[in-house]
Each structure stands twice: as C-alpha cells, then as structure tokens.
Amino acid sequence: MSFVPHERNSSASPIRPGGPGAAVRAESPPAGYWRRWCADAAPPEAPPAGDPATTETVEAEATPQVVPVEQGEPAYRVIIVEDDRSQALFAQGVLKGAGMDAEVVAVASETMAAMDRFQPDLMLMDLHMPGMSGTELTAQIRSNPAHAHIPVVFLTGDTDPERHLEVLDSGADDYLSKPVRPRHLIAAVQNRVRRARALKLQREQEVRRHPATGLLTRNYMLQQLSLAFPQQTLGAVHFVVIEGTSALRDHYGYAALDAILTDAGKLIASVAGDRPASRLNDNTFIVYWPGLPPDRHAVWARQLRDVFIGHALQANGDSLRLRACVGYVDLAHGFRDAGAALAAAEEALRLARAEPTAIAAYRPQADAVSEQAAQLLAQLQDALANERLELAFQPIVSVVGGDQEQYQTLVRLRDAAGLLHTAAEVVPVAERAGLMHEIDRRVMSRALAILGDQLRGSKRARLFVPQAARTLGQDSYGQWLLESLTDLGVEGKLLVVDVRLGDALVHSVLLREFCQRMMTAGVRLCLSQFQTNPEADALLAQLPLSYVRLSPHYAGKIDQQAVHDEMRLVIERAHLLGLQVIGQHVEDPQTAAKLWLSGIDYIQGDLVQSAAGAMDFDFQHALL
Known part of the structure; x- marks a missing residue:
C-alpha cells in the first residue's frame, strides 16, 4: 500500500548519532x-516576512x-x-x-x-x-x-x-x-x-442486564462474585426464593407463572437499586451488597421479603401477593470463593423456610466435638496428609441382566488399630472440620485414574462417585473435573456424580449450575437417599438426573403396605421423567423380588456382593 508516491531526496544528509537530528527516528517524517x-x-x-497570521x-x-x-x-x-x-x-x-x-x-x-x-x-x-x-x-x-x-x-x-x-x-x-x-x-x-x-x-x-427485569444476567452476576472472593469480607449475600411456585404453575400454567416471576424480578430490581442482583433460577434471586454493615443485614432481609407483601401482582386477571423467604450470609465468616459463600446463603435459605418470619442467617456448625470424633478427625487428617484414604466398590446390577459393569465408589478410613470406618462415620466429622472438599477431590481423582486405566485394558466399568453438593459448587471444581476428563481421555458417560438428597435440597441452585456444565461432557447425575416429599419430588423434575437411588427406608420396611405403595409411586414418577431407579441395602431374596415386582431397574446390597477393594463382580453371569 502506498499512501502517495514520493521522491527520495538524494541530497539530504543522513542523520548521524550525536548530530542535530539525533533525537529524531530516521523513519519519522520531517515537519510538513x-x-x-x-x-x-x-x-x-514561504509566508511573507512579518506576516504572523499567515505563519500561524x-x-x-x-x-x-x-x-x-x-x-x-x-x-x-x-x-x-x-x-x-x-x-x-x-x-x-x-x-x-x-x-x-x-x-x-x-x-x-x-x-x-x-x-x-x-x-x-x-x-x-x-x-x-x-x-x-x-x-x-x-x-x-x-x-x-x-x-x-x-x-x-x-x-x-x-x-x-x-x-x-x-x-x-x-x-x-x-x-x-x-x-x-x-x-x-x-x-x-x-x-x-x-x-x-x-x-x-x-x-x-445488553449482555449484563436482563431486558425485561433490569436485573443482572445470571452469568455476569456469577462472574462478578467470583472476582470478589476471597478478599471480600464485609457485606452480605441474600438469597430470596418465591414460595408456592408449583401451585401457581398448576393453577395458572407455565406462561402465567413465567410472567409472575418476571414481575417478581422487577420488584427485586426496584428495591435493590444499584446493588448487584440477579435471578439464579426459576424462583430464586440473589442480591449482593458489598460493604453492608452487619447490623443492617437482617433489616435488608426484611425489606426484600416485604416488597412482595406490599405489592400485588396480576395473573390471568387475579390479584396475587407472593410469599418470599430470605436467607443471608455475613461475609465476615470468610469464604475462599463465591461458591462457598453461595452455598452458605443457600443453607440459610433452607433455615428460613422453617422460621415464622421466613428470614434466617447462616450459622456455622458448632466447633465442639466429642472426644471420639476428635480422635477420628485426627486420623482423618493424617490419612489425607499421607494419602491413606481407601476406596471400596459395590456392584450395581440390572434386574433384567446385562453386561454393563457399574460400581458404587465408597470411601473408607482405616484407623491406627486397623479398623475400617465407613463414610457414614467419616463424613459428619469431615463436614464439621471443613474437609469435605479435600476428601471429594481425592476420591474423584482416584476414580478418574481408575477410569483412565481402563483405556489400557478391556474393562469399561461405570463408577458412581459420591460428592457433596457444596464441593460441586466451588468455583474451580467443575472446570477441574472437565479438564481431568479430557486429559485422561475418559468418556463422560462412564462417570456418575452421586449426591445425597438432603445435600441437594440445601444446595439445589449450585447443583443445577454444576449439572448444566457437566451435561456437555456426558457426565451423569444420581440423586441418592431418595425419599418422597413435596420438595424432593420437585427436585426430580428440576435437576437433569439420570438415576435415583432409593433411601434404605424402602428396602428396610418393604413389608409394610404403605411404604411399599409409596415406593411404587416413586418408581413410577421417576420412570415418567426418564430416570432409572436403584434399590439399595438389599440383603435378602424376598426384598429383591418385591423390588423387581415394583419396577426397580437396579439393585445394590450385600445380597449381590458386599463392598470390597476390587472390582471383580461377574456381571455377565449374574442371576438375581
């Protein structure tokens, strides 16, 4: 490209170091x-001499x-x-x-x-x-x-x-x-x-704000929160949930419910003002107020709750006043990332639902533990420091047969006396000590290594790996898991992340966020310890599940007609949603037979095989 042809001045002297033009680069044009x-x-x-106007x-x-x-x-x-x-x-x-x-x-x-x-x-x-x-x-x-x-x-x-x-x-x-x-x-x-x-x-x-409500978009809100931690220790995060949305949907329909929740978002935006606020999912909103003094946290929670009391919304010609619950967390507790702060706020929201005021603050678990628990904690810390946590595996077998190998992964802690402690003993101690995230990552790393080793052999077992919902909500955990799958060449469909119902109910917002990321890689989700109730039934439809593992309550009391009928309804509801159902703690043939007649898909328990350190069950010739 030539902006304009020009001549080279052959008579011009080159610029020499130390000469009059030493400060000017050779390629820079002269004035004019x-x-x-x-x-x-x-x-x-040349301007006439003495003509300042022309010169200027x-x-x-x-x-x-x-x-x-x-x-x-x-x-x-x-x-x-x-x-x-x-x-x-x-x-x-x-x-x-x-x-x-x-x-x-x-x-x-x-x-x-x-x-x-x-x-x-x-x-x-x-x-x-x-x-x-x-x-x-x-x-x-x-x-x-x-x-x-x-x-x-x-x-x-x-x-x-x-x-x-x-x-x-x-x-x-x-x-x-x-x-x-x-x-x-x-x-x-x-x-x-x-x-x-x-x-x-x-x-x-436009990307940062929802055009209808004026709230920040969910992704942008989460990005801003991620940038705020761990240095943010003053202020609060408030979770607001609109109650009764299932009844509103059944009565008015999906379109009307969506309009109602859009109007609810406008109310949140109006009271939040310039403070970051967003709609996290269908009926849950978040408001983040950095710098809010501790004595104002409860006052602000009441304002967020009362905005719905004071404003009537319209649905198909009816006037409605929505009911809201508010859970909040004081950031002075200190959180290593946004995921931990959101998990605490969601836990407070669960407490708010049981309060007459529909408002509750996050309360850290008590530090006091029994002497026995203190000993177990010391052994757990030593096991983590020296990589001595053990894994056991229990087969999950299809009632109609099949050669797909799949195992439940179970964590075990062997103490100084050689006694093995189960997850039921270890997890409560680990949760109080804040060690679940470390345990979950160790267990998942071991499971992924096993799945990676399968690439070099003939075995292709599917592993159900238990994880705490709060761990899954950590900012970097999902990305680490996806990168590990890619690095090891593991097919996502061979990994099933197993989350307990009680844990999922407390952290459903974070869990849904995690699941949406994992679906792209083919990773599946199992909701375990399932026992029907309105909140649990709603969660079946809200989460992108593949499996439901029933609570041991059903296998243990299957002879009671009411329990048996309840279990059948759970199985039918799960099948309508396209989910497969696992019956666990199956100890005898009679229980297995009743589960099979009720439409169960898989069984797991000592009748099939007790948990062991090896994955050696013969799925191809298994007879139930």
Missing part, C-alpha cells in the same frame, strides 16, 4: 512532509491535531496492515502523533495473532498485499467471534466504483481513497473508533 500525501496540494510557499495558518495546517478522548478512556488502538515498511511507519507516525496507539503488521497472515495480543479498536489495511488480499483477511476477521465487530477501513488508490462495492461487500466498514490527507485519516479513524466503542458498551450492557 504530510503535504506529500496530498496530490492536489501545491508546493508550500501554515503551522496549524502542518501539525495534525491530537485526538481528544474522554477522561479515563484508554487511547484508541489501531493495527495497520501494510507490507510497505516506510509507508506503514509513516501512517503509524501520523496516528501516534494524534494520540493513538498504532501497531504495524507487515505480513497479512500474522494479523490474527496480532489482534489477539493488541486488542485493536480498528483495522487500517491495504487492499492489495502479497499472500492474502485485504478482502480475504477481512472475511477471516469477521469469522472470528472475538473480533467480528472491529471496524475495518481500507486505504485504496483504486477508483473503480465496482471495486469499492466489492470492498464493502467483503465486510469492510469504510474505505479511504488515496492520496488521503492526514487530518482526513485521523478524523475517519477517530469517528469509527468512537462509534465502535459506543456500540461495544451498549452490547455489554
């Missing part, structure tokens, strides 16, 4: 050289004005794609002289890498370049989502109108005909960048 870009400009005449005019024309930017706004950033070094540096000098950051790319194929690094506001490029034309490069830029909206301006000496249309059709925003005056170039770049930045800000605002 910009005129050579203007083919229609007559040679400058010439000097004003000779120096391009610096581009003004808003206070605090970064300088405009421009990439110049030009294979002619002298002309590229000349354009760079003009733009830099106008207060912009400009970078030159001499080889068109290196442009995309430069854009990733430099993050330009605008591309200024030649139309004809070796290796790749400007139109080809523009098409490449437009196909990249990260740079698709960056303005592209061509500089061309081609006067053919059809060629100009071809340039615009390729995705370019504008073209400038050469030769071009520096001020014209500066003005064109400045105006394009200003509009592009305004559009970018508008797009970001």
Whole structure:
C-alpha cells in the first residue's frame, strides 16, 4: 500500500548519532512532509516576512491535531496492515502523533495473532498485499467471534466504483481513497473508533442486564462474585426464593407463572437499586451488597421479603401477593470463593423456610466435638496428609441382566488399630472440620485414574462417585473435573456424580449450575437417599438426573403396605421423567423380588456382593 508516491531526496544528509537530528527516528517524517500525501496540494510557499497570521495558518495546517478522548478512556488502538515498511511507519507516525496507539503488521497472515495480543479498536489495511488480499483477511476477521465487530477501513488508490462495492461487500466498514490527507485519516479513524466503542458498551450492557427485569444476567452476576472472593469480607449475600411456585404453575400454567416471576424480578430490581442482583433460577434471586454493615443485614432481609407483601401482582386477571423467604450470609465468616459463600446463603435459605418470619442467617456448625470424633478427625487428617484414604466398590446390577459393569465408589478410613470406618462415620466429622472438599477431590481423582486405566485394558466399568453438593459448587471444581476428563481421555458417560438428597435440597441452585456444565461432557447425575416429599419430588423434575437411588427406608420396611405403595409411586414418577431407579441395602431374596415386582431397574446390597477393594463382580453371569 502506498499512501502517495514520493521522491527520495538524494541530497539530504543522513542523520548521524550525536548530530542535530539525533533525537529524531530516521523513519519519522520531517515537519510538513504530510503535504506529500496530498496530490492536489501545491508546493508550500514561504509566508511573507512579518506576516504572523499567515505563519500561524501554515503551522496549524502542518501539525495534525491530537485526538481528544474522554477522561479515563484508554487511547484508541489501531493495527495497520501494510507490507510497505516506510509507508506503514509513516501512517503509524501520523496516528501516534494524534494520540493513538498504532501497531504495524507487515505480513497479512500474522494479523490474527496480532489482534489477539493488541486488542485493536480498528483495522487500517491495504487492499492489495502479497499472500492474502485485504478482502480475504477481512472475511477471516469477521469469522472470528472475538473480533467480528472491529471496524475495518481500507486505504485504496483504486477508483473503480465496482471495486469499492466489492470492498464493502467483503465486510469492510469504510474505505479511504488515496492520496488521503492526514487530518482526513485521523478524523475517519477517530469517528469509527468512537462509534465502535459506543456500540461495544451498549452490547455489554445488553449482555449484563436482563431486558425485561433490569436485573443482572445470571452469568455476569456469577462472574462478578467470583472476582470478589476471597478478599471480600464485609457485606452480605441474600438469597430470596418465591414460595408456592408449583401451585401457581398448576393453577395458572407455565406462561402465567413465567410472567409472575418476571414481575417478581422487577420488584427485586426496584428495591435493590444499584446493588448487584440477579435471578439464579426459576424462583430464586440473589442480591449482593458489598460493604453492608452487619447490623443492617437482617433489616435488608426484611425489606426484600416485604416488597412482595406490599405489592400485588396480576395473573390471568387475579390479584396475587407472593410469599418470599430470605436467607443471608455475613461475609465476615470468610469464604475462599463465591461458591462457598453461595452455598452458605443457600443453607440459610433452607433455615428460613422453617422460621415464622421466613428470614434466617447462616450459622456455622458448632466447633465442639466429642472426644471420639476428635480422635477420628485426627486420623482423618493424617490419612489425607499421607494419602491413606481407601476406596471400596459395590456392584450395581440390572434386574433384567446385562453386561454393563457399574460400581458404587465408597470411601473408607482405616484407623491406627486397623479398623475400617465407613463414610457414614467419616463424613459428619469431615463436614464439621471443613474437609469435605479435600476428601471429594481425592476420591474423584482416584476414580478418574481408575477410569483412565481402563483405556489400557478391556474393562469399561461405570463408577458412581459420591460428592457433596457444596464441593460441586466451588468455583474451580467443575472446570477441574472437565479438564481431568479430557486429559485422561475418559468418556463422560462412564462417570456418575452421586449426591445425597438432603445435600441437594440445601444446595439445589449450585447443583443445577454444576449439572448444566457437566451435561456437555456426558457426565451423569444420581440423586441418592431418595425419599418422597413435596420438595424432593420437585427436585426430580428440576435437576437433569439420570438415576435415583432409593433411601434404605424402602428396602428396610418393604413389608409394610404403605411404604411399599409409596415406593411404587416413586418408581413410577421417576420412570415418567426418564430416570432409572436403584434399590439399595438389599440383603435378602424376598426384598429383591418385591423390588423387581415394583419396577426397580437396579439393585445394590450385600445380597449381590458386599463392598470390597476390587472390582471383580461377574456381571455377565449374574442371576438375581
């Protein structure tokens, strides 16, 4: 690209180090050289001696004005794609002289890498370049989502109108005909960048806020929370849940319920003001107030609750007043990441549902433990420090037969006397000590290593791996799990994350977030210890489950007709939702037979095989 042909002054003396022009770069143009870009400009005449007005005019024309930017706004950033070094540096000098950051790319194929690094506001490029034309490069830029909206301006000496249309059709925003005056170039770049930045800000605002409610979008809210921890220790996070949504849906229908919850979001936005607030799922909202004094946490919770008492909403002509529960957490407790803070707020929400005021604060578990538990905790800490946690495996067998190998993974702790402690003994102690996250990661790492080893053998067993919902809600855990699956080459469908019902009810919001991430990798979810109640039944439909493991309550009391009938209804409901049901703690043939007659899909228990350290059950010849 040649902005304008120019002559080399053979009589000009080169700039030598230490000479009069030592401070000026050799490729920088001399004062007034910009005129050579203007083919229609007559040679400058010397002003009459003693004419200050004429002198000022010439000097004003000779120096391009610096581009003004808003206070605090970064300088405009421009990439110049030009294979002619002298002309590229000349354009760079003009733009830099106008207060912009400009970078030159001499080889068109290196442009995309430069854009990733430099993050330009605008591309200024030649139309004809070796290796790749400007139109080809523009098409490449437009196909990249990260740079698709960056303005592209061509500089061309081609006067053919059809060629100009071809340039615009390729995705370019504008073209400038050469030769071009520096001020014209500066003005064109400045105006394009200003509009592009305004559009970018508008797009970001649209992405950040829901258009109907004005609340922050869920993803943006979670991003902001992630940036706040662990340093944020002053303020509060409040969870607000709208109660009775199942009854509203059954009475008014899905469309009306969605309109009701949209109106509820508007109320939350109105009372939250400029404080970050978002709708996390269908009927749960979050409000984050950094810096809120501790003595104001409960007051703010009442305001969030009472906004629904004081405002009537409409549904199919009916006037409704919604009932809300509010759980909140004081950030002074200290949380290592946003996931831990949200888990605490959700736990407070569970407590609020049992309070007459429908408001509750997060209460950390008591630190006091029995002497026996203290001994077990010391042994658990030693086992974690020395990698001595053990895994046991119990087969999960289909009642109709099949050769798919699948095992429940169970954690065991062997104490100094050689006695094995089950998860039922270890987990409560670990939860009080805040060790569940570490245990879950160790167990999952071992399970993934086993699944990875299967790639080098003939075994392809599916593993059900127990995890605490609070662990799954940790900011980095989901990403770590997905990366581990990829690194080990493990198929996601061979991993089933197993979460207890009670845990899932407390942390349903975090659990749903985790599940949505895992579904893309094919990882499945099992809800264990299931026993029917309205909240548990609603969770079956809310979570993307694949399996439900029944509570031992059903197998233990299957001879009681009421329990048996209740279990059959659970199995039928699960099957209608496309879920497979596992009966556990099956100890005798009579229980297995009744489970089979009730429509169970799998059984697990000592009747099949007790938990053991090896995965050696013969699924192919198993008879129940």
